[in-house]
Amino acid sequence: MLHYSCDLCGQKTKDNRFVVRLEVYPSFDPEAITEADLEQDNLEEISELLAEMDLTGELHLDDCEPRTYRYDLCEDCCREYRKDPLALHRPRRMRFSEN
């Protein structure tokens, strides 16, 4: 039998193991460029967009790839995770503290 450990606290999970799956993907489809998009009218817009990307460096090709994350959590960590999945309301240093 496989043994899992909690990805948050590191403890071995027993019977109660919870799986968190996260999927991150752009809200636009980078492959959904049609021929209409490539028409002359849009070339300027596209090149502006590309120039902007060069400047900011914020949109790399990798960022367009959907990514899936999978985590195993113990019962305690899952309970905490459900309250605040993105840890928006938790100070950083509190994240791994024990209650």
Ligand SMILES: [Zn+2]
């Ligand atoms: Zn845990």
